[in-house]
Amino acid sequence: MTALLKATGISKKYHPASNTPELALCSLTLEKGRTYVIKGRSGSGKTTLLNLLGGMDKPSTGSVYYNGKSFYDLSDREQSAIRNKNFGFVFQSFNLIPELTAYENIELPRFFNRNCIITSSAISTVAEEMKIGSLLHRRTYELSGGEQQRVAIARALITSPDMIFADEPTGNLDSAASRMVADLLVKTVKSRQATLVLVTHEDNLIYSEHIQLNIRDGHVGAMEVCNGSLGI
Numbered sequence: 001m002t003a004l005l006k007a008t009g010i011s012k013k014y015h016p017a018s019n020t021p022e023l024a025l026c027s028l029t030l031e032k033g034r035t036y037v038i039k040g041r042s043g044s045g046k047t048t049l050l051n052l053l054g055g056m057d058k059p060s061t062g063s064v065y066y067n068g069k070s071f072y073d074l075s076d077r078e079q080s081a082i083r084n085k086n087f088g089f090v091f092q093s094f095n096l097i098p099e100l101t102a103y104e105n106i107e108l109p110r111f112f113n114r115n116c117i118i119t120s121s122a123i124s125t126v127a128e129e130m131k132i133g134s135l136l137h138r139r140t141y142e143l144s145g146g147e148q149q150r151v152a153i154a155r156a157l158i159t160s161p162d163m164i165f166a167d168e169p170t171g172n173l174d175s176a177a178s179r180m181v182a183d184l185l186v187k188t189v190k191s192r193q194a195t196l197v198l199v200t201h202e203d204n205l206i207y208s209e210h211i212q213l214n215i216r217d218g219h220v221g222a223m224e225v226c227n228g229s230l231g232i
């Protein structure tokens with residue numbers, strides 16, 4: 001397996017005067033094509049860790065290497081280019097523009113990156129993968145929560161990123177929609193051979209094999225291989 005993202009000695013302290021960091025020192029290696037699940041209680045530091053790994057927030061100590069390059073030492077332009085092209089983000093609150101259609105929402109990354117070419121056939125392909133092919137011309141405020149989240153995932157996948165970061169992507173869905181969205185997300189990311197880092201506080205959200213990282217009060221535990229079909 002190839003190491004795609006590596007964090008060495010990262011930590012985060014939002015308040016310099018405080019004694020305890022929000023994220024204690026940790027080092028991690030994320031391999032290509034794997035699914036990682038970050039689990040922990042509210043306030044334990046899950047989003048903090050995801051943001052450091054996803055190039056959204058600079059750690060107070062340590063470095064994050066993407067494809068062997070120290071991400072936060074790159075220029076702002078290089079960092080944005082990676083965030084736009086190589087990383088995809090999915091959030092609990094979907095972050096869609098309600099007045100735009102599903103199609104227009106999926107197309108949005110091209111307005112943030114001049115070099116990004118998004119063809120209508122690529123949109124059709126990702127829409128089929130997300131089972132929203134028949135919804136593309138609907139405005140997203142008309143869609144159910146599960147449908148909106150599948151549009152948001154399609155938008156995250158449209159640039160063919162090799163890392164997908166998802167922060168409680170099923171947190172606003174009921175359990176049936178949660179399962180469908182989580183299954184589709186995991187299957188699609190796997191078939192595209194991308195790496196998924198997913199934050200959740202739900203037990204047994206992911207049924208297929210994944211690697212779990214538990215966080216407690218900012219302390220990241222050792223990686224555990226979980227075979228979801230056994231309910232571990």
Ligand SMILES: Nc1ncnc2c1ncn2[C@@H]1O[C@H](COP(=O)(O)OP(=O)(O)OP(=O)(O)O)[C@@H](O)[C@H]1O
Nearest residue numbers: 014015022040041042043044045046047048049201
């Ligand atoms: N931008 C920030 N500035 C200051 N403190 C922050 C900031 N972001 C998070 N924190 C603090 O860091 C700690 C961890 O927050 P974080 O959002 O990572 O938790 P979480 O595990 O994602 O929680 P939840 O499940 O509720 O989303 C909390 O004590 C929070 O108040």
Ligand SMILES: [Mg+2]
Nearest residue numbers: 046047048167
């Ligand atoms: Mg959070």
